[in-house]
Amino acid sequence: QVQLVESGGGLVQAGGSLRLACAASGSIFSINAMGWFRQAPGKEREFVASITWRGGMTYYADSVKGRFTISRDNAKNTVYLQMNSLKPEDTADYYCAACRRGSCHIADLGDYWGQGTQVTVSS
Numbered sequence: 001q002v003q004l005v006e007s008g009g010g011l012v013q014a015g016g017s018l019r020l021a022c023a024a025s026g027s028i029f030s031i032n033a034m035g036w037f038r039q040a041p042g043k044e045r046e047f048v049a050s051i052t053w054r055g056g057m058t059y060y061a062d063s064v065k066g067r068f069t070i071s072r073d074n075a076k077n078t079v080y081l082q083m084n085s086l087k088p089e090d091t092a093d094y095y096c097a098a099c100r101r102g103s104c105h106i107a108d109l110g111d112y113w114g115q116g117t118q119v120t121v122s123s
Contacts, residue, residue, distance in 0.1 A: 002027055004022055004097075006095070009118045012119075013122050017084045020036070020081040030100050033102055034098055035048070035110065036081045037094070037095045039092055049061065064090075070082075095114055097110030
């Protein structure tokens, strides 16, 4: 089992920045990729960004490219999502996922999920 705990959400004005963190514990050796997803009210959960645990390869949704950066700290078993130039449409609950497969860019690939952290961007 893998436990994921997100932190760093909050309220920010448009154009501002936030950094989310996802701390993983448990059977980390089974994880090959981590991802961030988000879900706005009334919408489906959507992919935001992912990173492979060992190689550090990153993937982004088109809607966040150039604004968001995903990174990892293997020593701390933590994945980060730096979010810059935030827009009101980025408002959502953000979830961290851990994937046993080598990719984590589809919600169905998520084997473990965090409880989510809320991000609200005011205009």
